[in-house]
Amino acid sequence: MAATFKALMAELRWRGLWGTVRAIKMNKMGTMQCFVGEDKFKNRFFENKNETYGRDRWVEYVDDRNPDSLKITPEWHAWLHHNVDEPPTDHPLPKPIYQAEETGNPTGTREAYVPPHHKLAKNSVGSASEKYESWRPGSEAADTEVDDRKDVLDLK
Structure with missing residues (x-):
């Protein structure tokens, strides 16, 4: 009983209260020894080799209420999906200049992103229908002279 209490207190110190509650809900309690590394966004990555393939690597996001998978660096993403075997903490990849x-x-x-003529656009003045006028037959644009040359496709 004392060992379980010590393990629980160690988890509380390392993960915090709500991190420990989340670990219990995910059945990941006691996985501190599976910790592999942390990325620049402070997301924590774990690997448990005793789990089934595909469930052996996971991430615990720093913002548990709004987890954003786009806030994972490409190196860690490749490791999570078994594209590389070593985590990026061992061998960081050089970043391309582009x-x-x-x-x-x-x-x-x-x-x-909001389209330019949308009501929520920062520089929106009126709606798009106010900025454009529809074509009407008989207007000045329709009365322009038509060129009498033969069409390119007219072979007669």
């Missing part, structure tokens, strides 16, 4: 910084998914935030 690769941009990893960002989260802005959907649902103020940084989300």
Whole structure:
């Protein structure tokens, strides 16, 4: 009983209260020894070789209420999906010069993309229907002279 209490207290110190509750719910209690590493976003990565293949590697996101899979670096993503065997903490890969910084998914935030004429656009003035006018036969645009040359496809 004392060993279980010590293990629980160690988990509480390492994961915090809600992290420990989440670990109990996910049946991952006592997996501190399976800790592999942490990425720059403070997400924690684990590997338990006694688990079934495909369930042996997992991530615990730093923001448990809003887990964002786009906040995982490509190196850790490759390790999670068994594309590489060694975690990136052992052999960090050089970053290509053309690769941009990893960002989260802005959907649902103020940084989300909005078309220019949408009501939520930052510089929106009126609606798109006010900015364009439809073509009407008999208007000035329709009265322009038509070129009488033969069409390119007219072979007669």
